[in-house]
Amino acid sequence: MYYRPYRMGWGVQNELDRGWRAMQDEDEMECRGTWIPAVDIRERKDAFVLMAELPGMKREDIRLTIRDGILELSGEKKAPQLQEDERYNRKEIRHGSFCRKFLLNTDIDSAKVTATFRDGVLELLLPKAEKMIPKTIEIKGE
Amino acid sequence: MAIVRWRPFRELNTLQREMNRMFESFFRDFEEESGGELAWYPSIDVKETNDKVEVFAELPGMRKEDIKVSVRDNVLQISGEKKREEEEKDANYHRIERVYGTFSRTITLPAHVEIGKVEAYFKDGVLRLTLPKAEEEKPRQIEIK
Numbered sequence: 047m048y049y050r051p052y053r054m055g056w057g058v059q060n061e062l063d064r065g066w067r068a069m070q071d072e073d074e075m076e077c078r079g080t081w082i083p084a085v086d087i088r089e090r091k092d093a094f095v096l097m098a099e100l101p102g103m104k105r106e107d108i109r110l111t112i113r114d115g116i117l118e119l120s121g122e123k124k125a126p127q128l129q130e131d132e133r134y135n136r137k138e139i140r141h142g143s144f145c146r147k148f149l150l151n152t153d154i155d156s157a158k159v160t161a162t163f164r165d166g167v168l169e170l171l172l173p174k175a176e177k178m179i180p181k182t183i184e185i186k187g188e
Numbered sequence: 189m190a191i192v193r194w195r196p197f198r199e200l201n202t203l204q205r206e207m208n209r210m211f212e213s214f215f216r217d218f219e220e221e222s223g224g225e226l227a228w229y230p231s232i233d234v235k236e237t238n239d240k241v242e243v244f245a246e247l248p249g250m251r252k253e254d255i256k257v258s259v260r261d262n263v264l265q266i267s268g269e270k271k272r273e274e275e276e277k278d279a280n281y282h283r284i285e286r287v288y289g290t291f292s293r294t295i296t297l298p299a300h301v302e303i304g305k306v307e308a309y310f311k312d313g314v315l316r317l318t319l320p321k322a323e324e325e326k327p328r329q330i331e332i333k
Contacts, residue, residue: 084285090276099248099286101313129237135298136234139246148283166248166313 075149077118080142085119087148092179094150094172101166102139108168112156117172120145152178228287230266236298239326241319243295248313249286255315257308262300266315267292299325 086097098119100108108121125141128134153175160171235242245266247255255268272288301319309316 084287085283086281086286087283088276088279088281090279094282095279097249097286099313101246101248102244103312128235131237132235133237134233135236135241136232136295138231139233139244140231165250166246 075116075147077120077145077147079120079144079146081123081140081144083119083144083146085146085148092174094152094154094170094174096148096168096170096172098146098168098170099166100163100168103166105163108163110159110161110170112150112154112159112172115150115153117148117150117154118145119148119168228270228289228291229293230291232266232293232295234295234298239321241297241299241301241321243297243315243317243319245293245315245317246313247310247315250310250313252310255310257306257315257317259297259301259303259306259319262297263294264297264317264319265292265294301325 084099088095096117096119100121100123103121103123107123108119111118120143122143123141150172155173155175158173162169231246233244235244243264243266247268247270250268250270254271255266258265267290269290270288297319300322302322305320307318309318
């Protein structure tokens with residue numbers, strides 16, 4: 047193995063890659079909608095967990111794609127059709143399309159991604175690809 | 189009427205003061221209502237027909253037993269607490285946009301309603317209330333003799 051001083055370990059490398067990609071793919075990361083759902087993302091050793099608040103949406107109106115390390119979550123919350131004698135008194139709920147993109151800094155095993163939708167919250171479990179999971183190696187000795 | 193010299197900058201000052209006050213009260217409300225924590229306000233739609241009022245409130249991730257609804261006169265109050273799911277100790281949070289904790293919203297309804305006939309239904313993170321209007325609020329066709 048060569049000594050590569052500029053290879054400063056995972057963290058920095060990833061940060062640099064991310065910064066570079068963010069610049070390169072600014073267009074690619076762009077995404078529009080009429081509302082923005084709140085999202086929490088947490089990382090575990092073996093997976094990412096993404097929770098998105100999508101109240102009033104139907105499962106079939108939510109789309110999810112993972113491509114080139116970019117996760118795209120989009121969909122449409124259809125505006126209810128007003129009947130002839132109905133009128134709005136207060137209108138705070140946003141309807142229409144939403145779209146959000148997230149850069150994943152780790153390879154995901156996309157075949158094992160699972161999604162559950164309950165009480166207006168979408169929960170995605172995104173298992174990391176096997177090769178990305180750090181392994182603890184047992185040191186044997188006397 | 190006295191003649192007062194026109195000072196255009198004074199008007200700007202007034203505007204500035206108004207804006208400052210607006211900002212201050214905005215942030216004070218924020219702090220008071222939440223006791224320091226970030227408050228959240230669910231989005232609410234109110235729809236009206238001739239004989240009923242319908243209210244929709246977005247409460248994603250809540251359980252129906254954590255939501256309280258009360259009606260008095262024509263004032264509706266929706267309150268509750270959104271509890272955080274158990275936090276994973278070894279997890280690393282990359283993004284936290286969801287807001288948890290207590291909330292309370294009070295809304296004046298466009299009409300008095302039959303309190304005994306109010307119905308509440310919670311599905312897919314949206315609370316839907318159907319409030320039939322009180323008899324005297326319904327528009328009546330008056331026959332001309």
